[in-house]
Amino acid sequence: MATELELVDMACERDERVLFCGLSYRFEPGHVVQIEGPNGSGKTTLLRTLTTLSQDYAGELLWRGRPLSKQRHDYLSQLLYLGHLPGVKKALSPAENLRWYAHSRGESARRVGTALYNVGLAGFEEVPCFQLSAGQQRRVALARLYMSDQPETWILDEPFTAIDKAGVGALEQTISHQAALGGTVILTTHQDLHSIDASHINLRDYQPMEQQPEKQQLQDYQAPDCQQ
Numbered sequence: 001m002a003t004e005l006e007l008v009d010m011a012c013e014r015d016e017r018v019l020f021c022g023l024s025y026r027f028e029p030g031h032v033v034q035i036e037g038p039n040g041s042g043k044t045t046l047l048r049t050l051t052t053l054s055q056d057y058a059g060e061l062l063w064r065g066r067p068l069s070k071q072r073h074d075y076l077s078q079l080l081y082l083g084h085l086p087g088v089k090k091a092l093s094p095a096e097n098l099r100w101y102a103h104s105r106g107e108s109a110r111r112v113g114t115a116l117y118n119v120g121l122a123g124f125e126e127v128p129c130f131q132l133s134a135g136q137q138r139r140v141a142l143a144r145l146y147m148s149d150q151p152e153t154w155i156l157d158e159p160f161t162a163i164d165k166a167g168v169g170a171l172e173q174t175i176s177h178q179a180a181l182g183g184t185v186i187l188t189t190h191q192d193l194h195s196i197d198a199s200h201i202n203l204r205d206y207q208p209m210e211q212q213p214e215k216q217q218l219q220d221y222q223a224p225d226c227q228q
């Protein structure tokens with residue numbers, strides 16, 4: 001299969017501070033990639049860049065071998081992005097939210113019931129979302145992962161937030177299933193992944209040298225003279 005998404009020498013800065021630079025990476029179909037790094041290292045910034053929500057970067061972003069900016073519509077039509085916030089309309093019910101989501105993508109709403117069942121929201125389909133707990137609202141957002149069985153690009157920012165243990169296990173399975181379908185899953189999480197076979201990008205490795213205290217120390221380190 002061809003490389004789906006590719007970063008070439010990417011750099012991002014915010015408030016005149018370089019978050020990461022020199023980042024080149026090929027996201028291959030069928031792979032799960034976990035973006036790692038300490039708080040504030042730029043994980044969300046990178047994910048937003050991959051969704052095209054942020055276009056403030058240097059370097060190249062390619063999709064299927066061509067500049068992504070020239071095929072944004074096709075790219076976005078197969079992209080599923082879950083950001084930090086649930087992105088759920090609270091006045092609507094879970095079923096209405098999912099029907100709206102399907103409609104906005106020009107897709108069928110026939111999987112709405114199954115999707116809500118899969119995230120443990122059977123019985124809550126028609127309850128307004130403002131009456132649901134934080135974890136249940138997060139589950140409404142996660143139900144989008146069950147609306148299609150096509151290979152897609154999934155970009156998931158902290159998808160396990162507010163999800164209980166059983167939900168985390170089910171979500172890990174869903175992510176692995178999408179990879180098995182030939183999709184590409186790129187995610188951030190501060191938790192360990194238990195059952196997902198993921199590759200890793202650690203943004204700490206792409207910080208400018210002056211922001212890497214331990215590397216700087218290593219560079220400045222003088223080996224002791226051992227020839228006595």
Ligand SMILES: Nc1ncnc2c1ncn2[C@@H]1O[C@H](COP(=O)(O)OP(=O)(O)OP(=O)(O)O)[C@@H](O)[C@H]1O
Nearest residue numbers: 014015019037038039040041042043044045046188
């Ligand atoms: N719109 C913005 N304007 C200015 N600075 C921003 C903006 N968005 C992010 N930043 C800054 O960029 C840096 C990286 O933020 P980002 O949210 O990408 O980090 P992160 O690695 O996802 O952090 P966390 O693990 O805490 O979620 C932070 O220092 C943040 O203050």
